[in-house]
Amino acid sequence: MGAKARFSNPTELVDAALAGDRLALARILTAVENRTPVAEAALRRLYPMAGKAHLVGITGPPGSGKSTLVSALIAAVRAAGRPIAVVAVDPSSPITGGALLGDRVRMQAHTSDRDVFIRSMAARGHAGGLASTSTAAAAVLDAVGFDLVLLETVGTGQAEVEVAAAADTTVVLEAPEMGDEVQAIKAGLLEVADIVVVNKGDRPGAQRTASQLRAMLVAVGRVGVRSTGRARAAPASAERPKPKEPQVLVTIATTGGGVPELLESLDRHRARGREATDSPARLARAEAQVWAILADRLQADLHRAATREATAATMREVAAHRLDPFAAADRLLAELSS
């Protein structure tokens, strides 16, 4: 029997996915990606069941070995008998909207394992390293029982830090010799890392890169206060967020070298954050999701038949510089509430 006949409505689709039907799961993820009404119905039911999984973000520059490391992590996690899901994001073409999703190439060893579920997503114009629907996709995988979900970002540069809000634990990959100590103290990607991994550890310079990172990424205390590690409470200006003090590990993803240590480190980080349902990462994730839905709804309202023409006219006035964008926003909001 075909999929169409089997899943005639969202309830059946969700029931099937919860019962372990992988095609139903895949179809829900498609609905989520396409932001269809089915996705909304499914997420309303699944969201309360999610929140148990450990969401791990894997990010870093193109070619640093994210997909290969994910594959090695899958092997280590499966060796321990745990199920694992992966959401792997690759960029969409800004010109044609097309995408080449090639992350599975590195993960072929695991495709016939029922307890491994890998889903590629195109970023579809969303900046920040993930697709706009990646968090929702992770929630679906979480709800159907994957207790570890890896979110692999597109190849990132210095500042695509969105994954830190989407994940409980953020792993930033670096390749050996990618930069000196000044690179390590720049603001951005390295700041959001809970774990920094220097991959390609068999290449020359890997250990030196790791020790440079270790030296630069220790949490330096406020001026005049000696840092004695993360346990110490920051005095006085405690409201300013403390810098993270990431652990720096070295891996050889192609052989699995250093991967058991990485998995241990992930589990430790998970154990620390587990009880906190109001952890900053979870709150950031909640906010990002709700704001995105609000923005979508607002946009949908403004494009509704009754308001579409007025909205378009307002946009034209802004384009012609007869109206400033703030006044335009005021007017559109006023129209919605009237």
Next chain:
Amino acid sequence: MPDRPLKVLIAKPGLDGHDRGAKVLARGLRDEGFEVVYTGLRQTPDMVVTAALQEDVDVVGLSILSGAHMTLVPKVTAKLREAGMDDVLVVVGGIIPDDDVVELKKAGVAETFGPGTTIAEVAEYLRANARSHA
């Protein structure tokens, strides 16, 4: 909301190391606005079907230059049906003799593309015949 791009799996089943064509097609379809999942060389029919299912693709494109298409392709189409994915369009690229084309179509292949096919032709065919799942 813009139309969802069609999602295509390009796979090379069997023991065949010639993936230039598959990569060129994958890239070409990307430029035609498709979301292309590329899975690499030496796939078993099971691996192809699992990838197609997890990715929930609209099209499965099999590239075979080893001559083993009569063995591999019917296995893929049968397993896709078994998995409930009878709404997925299956196309095959390679050097396929005319008699085999008839047999492959009986086995559930929608179309075959031989040497000289342009990427635009493939893209046009897929746009006209594939149905998006959502």
